[in-house]
Amino acid sequence: MSFSPLIQSLISALRCLPGVGPKxxxxxxxxxxxxxxxxGRQLSRVLEExxxxxxxxxxxxxxxxxxxxxxxxxxxxxxxxxxxxESPADVLAIEQTGGFKGLYFVLMGHLSPIxxxxxxxxGIDYFxxxxxxxxxxxxxxxxxxxxxxxxxxxxxxxxxxxxxIFVTRIAHGVPMGGQLEYIDGGTLAKALSARSPx
Amino acid sequence: MSFSPLIQSLISALRCLPGVGPKxxxxxxxxxxxxxxxxGRQLSRVLEExxxxxxxxxxxxxxxxxxxxxxxxxxxxxxxxxxxxESPADVLAIEQTGGFKGLYFVLMGHLSPIxxxxxxxxGIDYFxxxxxxxxxxxxxxxxxxxxxxxxxxxxxxxxxxxxxIFVTRIAHGVPMGGQLEYIDGGTLAKALSARSPx
Numbered sequence: 129m130s131f132s133p134l135i136q137s138l139i140s141a142l143r144c145l146p147g148v149g150p151k152x153x154x155x156x157x158x159x160x161x162x163x164x165x166x167x168g169r170q171l172s173r174v175l176e177e178x179x180x181x182x183x184x185x186x187x188x189x190x191x192x193x194x195x196x197x198x199x200x201x202x203x204x205x206x207x208x209x210x211x212x213x214e215s216p217a218d219v220l221a222i223e224q225t226g227g228f229k230g231l232y233f234v235l236m237g238h239l240s241p242i243x244x245x246x247x248x249x250x251g252i253d254y255f256x257x258x259x260x261x262x263x264x265x266x267x268x269x270x271x272x273x274x275x276x277x278x279x280x281x282x283x284x285x286x287x288x289x290x291x292x293i294f295v296t297r298i299a300h301g302v303p304m305g306g307q308l309e310y311i312d313g314g315t316l317a318k319a320l321s322a323r324s325p326x
Numbered sequence: 327m328s329f330s331p332l333i334q335s336l337i338s339a340l341r342c343l344p345g346v347g348p349k350x351x352x353x354x355x356x357x358x359x360x361x362x363x364x365x366g367r368q369l370s371r372v373l374e375e376x377x378x379x380x381x382x383x384x385x386x387x388x389x390x391x392x393x394x395x396x397x398x399x400x401x402x403x404x405x406x407x408x409x410x411x412e413s414p415a416d417v418l419a420i421e422q423t424g425g426f427k428g429l430y431f432v433l434m435g436h437l438s439p440i441x442x443x444x445x446x447x448x449g450i451d452y453f454x455x456x457x458x459x460x461x462x463x464x465x466x467x468x469x470x471x472x473x474x475x476x477x478x479x480x481x482x483x484x485x486x487x488x489x490x491i492f493v494t495r496i497a498h499g500v501p502m503g504g505q506l507e508y509i510d511g512g513t514l515a516k517a518l519s520a521r522s523p524x
Contacts (some may be wrong), residue, residue: 131418132390134376141372142343144365146357152345158415159344160373161380161389162434167342168377174339175370178332178355179363191359192330217356220329236360 135161187258189251190216190234199223199232206230208265210258212284214238214272222270230268233258238276239283250280252287259291266294273300333359385456387449388414388432397421397430404428406463408456410482412436412470420468428466431456436474437481448478450485457489464492471498 130136135157142153160168184190185197192198199205199219209230213219219232235250258264267288271277281297288295301319302311311319328334333355340351358366382388383395390396397403397417407428411417417430433448456462465486469475479495486493499517500509509517 131414132380132392132395134372134380134391135389135414138372138376141365141369144358144362144369145354147350147353154415154418155345156343157376158389158413160342161376162413164342165377167339168373171339171342172370172373172377174332174336175358175366175373178336178359179366179370182330182332182359191333191356193332194330197330215356215360216329216333217352220352 184236185234188232188234189236189254190219190232204229207263209268210264210266211268211270212255212281213270214277214280218270218272235271235280238271238274238280240276247283255284256287256291259288259293264293266296269295269297329355382434383432386430386432387434387452388417388430402427405461407466408462408464409466409468410453410479411468412475412478416468416470433469433478436469436472436478438474445481453482454485454489457486457491462491464494467493467495 131139131154138157139150139153142148142156143150148156178193181193182191183193185192185200186195187200188197190197190199206229209228210233211222211228211230212233212235213222214235214237216234219234222228222232233251233255237245237250239245239247239250259267267284269281269284271281271284285295285297299322300315301322302308302315308316329337329352336355337348337351340346340354341348346354376391379391380389381391383390383398384393385398386395388395388397404427407426408431409420409426409428410431410433411420412433412435414432417432420426420430431449431453435443435448437443437445437448457465465482467479467482469479469482483493483495497520498513499520500506500513506514
């Protein structure tokens with residue numbers, strides 16, 4: 129015994145969402161069917177529209193429904209500064225700090241030979257093309273501080289240097305509010321070796 | 327700065343799902359757009375279909391896409407035993423125990439005067455009609471053990487007794503594996519007052 133076939137299909141379909149298991153999918157189904165059919169219809173419509181319309185920005189590769197995203201189009205950004213991130217969510221995180229006025233390049237992933245993700249999958253040709261326009265004077269590598277993110281940053285830094293462009297990496301160390309006794313050893317070692325004079 | 331308008335609408339639309347806040351909605355959007363567009367299309371389709379087709383079983387009021395649900399149609403169930411529950415998920419929970427062979431009546435909620443939910447909203451007319459067919463010999467009240475669930479059970483028990491039908495309430499007490507020192511006072515008091523000879 130289980131739910132009716134259509135309820136069961138909806139539960140399975142909801143499980144394509146990250147972090148949604150069978151119990152929470154069932155809870156979502158009952159919530160939508162019992163209390164929010166309008167919300168569910170709206171979700172179905174917007175989801176269909178988003179999936180068919182959203183592609184990548186021709187310039188920075190972030191996700192957007194127009195050929196060029198709002199940041200790349202903006203006349204007020206500093207075009208000599210290019211920040212490389214792994215995902216559109218990273219762009220938002222950096223924008224929310226309000227401290228960066230350059231442009232972005234979104235890799236939409238990171239190098240991961242074990243998963244078959246090579247340089248062409250992270251848009252290396254677009255990236256090289258962008259640098260070869262010679263507008264960018266500094267590239268800031270802001271890939272994640274993970275094994276793959278570091279490897280990607282290293283790979284990109286070699287390419288950028290070969291084009292004679294200044295390249296930097298965002299700082300890694302103890303986060304704000306971080307208490308030394310609770311920080312993992314790797315971060316602490318990094319913070320020590322990357323110490324700066326005060 | 328935020329995401330593009332369409333991404334932003336999809337994030338808002340996903341928030342109609344229970345337990346989904348802005349961060350997890352954004353995570354879902356990127357997951358769907360970057361890695362699982364097929365899953366997203368499928369979800370949009372099934373959701374639309376489910377919302378337009380799923381209604382209530384004519385007999386037990388559970389959610390299903392056919393006029394009568396599979397349980398009510400089944401010839402192997404004991405039609406003299408009727409279990410009253412608050413939601414379709416409760417039906418599944420009881421079915422999974424494998425210990426109940428009767429039929430169900432799903433209130434699709436509970437009495438809650440403060441939220442304006444009265445007897446007609448929990449299908450009291452259907453319920454009375456069902457009992458007046460005189461097929462049911464015992465009604466088991468399995469509403470939740472909450473203030474509203476108890477009030478609903480009390481209200482229904484009065485109605486059922488007035489029709490001269492045997493009515494029972496599922497047992498409440500210490501759950502399996504429950505250690506006395508960690509059980510709340512209300513449950514423990516209930517378990518003591520409802521003690522049975524061994």
